[in-house]
Amino acid sequence: MTTLTVLGSSGGSPTRTSPASGYLVESGDDTIWLDAGTGTFMELARHTDPGALSAVVISHIHVDHCADLFGLYGYLAFGPSGTVPIPVYVPGAAAEHLAAFAGASAEHVFRVVLDIVEVGAGDEVSVGDLRVSFGDANHSVPGLVTRVDAPDGAMAYSGDTGPNSDLEEVAADADLLLCEASIAGKRDGQSYPYHLTAGEAGASAEAAGVRRLVVTHFATGVVPEVAVAEAQSEFDGPVEAAQPGDAFTIGEES
Numbered sequence: 327m328t329t330l331t332v333l334g335s336s337g338g339s340p341t342r343t344s345p346a347s348g349y350l351v352e353s354g355d356d357t358i359w360l361d362a363g364t365g366t367f368m369e370l371a372r373h374t375d376p377g378a379l380s381a382v383v384i385s386h387i388h389v390d391h392c393a394d395l396f397g398l399y400g401y402l403a404f405g406p407s408g409t410v411p412i413p414v415y416v417p418g419a420a421a422e423h424l425a426a427f428a429g430a431s432a433e434h435v436f437r438v439v440l441d442i443v444e445v446g447a448g449d450e451v452s453v454g455d456l457r458v459s460f461g462d463a464n465h466s467v468p469g470l471v472t473r474v475d476a477p478d479g480a481m482a483y484s485g486d487t488g489p490n491s492d493l494e495e496v497a498a499d500a501d502l503l504l505c506e507a508s509i510a511g512k513r514d515g516q517s518y519p520y521h522l523t524a525g526e527a528g529a530s531a532e533a534a535g536v537r538r539l540v541v542t543h544f545a546t547g548v549v550p551e552v553a554v555a556e557a558q559s560e561f562d563g564p565v566e567a568a569q570p571g572d573a574f575t576i577g578e579e580s
Contacts, residue, residue, distance in 0.1 A: 328352065328479055328576040330349055332572040333348035333349055337543040338546065340363070346363025346366065348361050351476075353456055353477070358380060359383070377408015379412050380453045382414040382440075384470075385472065415470075418468050447461045455477055458472065464490050465488065471484055471491055471496045471497075478577035479502075482502075482503050482534075503530070507541035507544065512525060527557050528558060532561045538563055540566050541554060542567075
């Protein structure tokens with residue numbers, strides 16, 4: 327059975343009730359941490375041994391999606407440790423940015439415990455029995471849309487993106503789409519171009535032909551229940567709001 331567990335779903339920063347963006351995909355012995363937003367490392371450790379992760383995927387280098395990667399680094403380098411290196415898949419130009427923050431020279435322990443690999447649209451990697459493929463997000467920094475194909479089903483994750491990304495192509499026919507819904511209400515001329523409204527998330531789910539939509543990345547002013555209703559106006563399938571601790575089955579039993 328393959329499951330998606332929400333570690334955090336807040337957009338921009340953690341809140342009192344939710345860490346920033348982070349999710350755990352588990353399928354048999356294979357585990358992937360999708361985004362490492364602020365506060366998500368502690369939630370990750372509640373569900374699994376961080377040192378036993380199979381891989382990490384960072385959609386982009388904004389802190390609400392990558393900051394807790396440095397918690398994993400500290401755990402592996404100076405704490406209980408685990409199997410190293412753990413592969414970390416990031417968009418183009420992110421590897422040196424992350425290493426620079428850690429002050430990591432070529433021989434630094436940061437590079438010993440984390441194997442940071444840059445990927446882009448059309449790339450595909452194997453993580454145990456999981457196949458992970460990528461497309462381009464439309465964001466203010468290079469970003470990834472991610473798909474995970476497991477033996478029993480498939481899910482896709484938008485990361486942060488505005489319209490005109492590879493989201494619908496990457497998510498095509500997936501069992502579950504985890505999609506940002508950062509903007510309240512309908513898009514207008516003042517709307518930020520690099521995030522989606524909940525209605526646009528629903529429209530993308532409908533166009534991609536997915537079975538189920540989970541909206542996430544709730545920015546200040548976005549009410550999850552309202553986001554669900556706005557997404558449902560554009561999508562015929564079930565829609566739910568991501569909340570920390572929620573677990574969704576992907577595939578045959580979903």
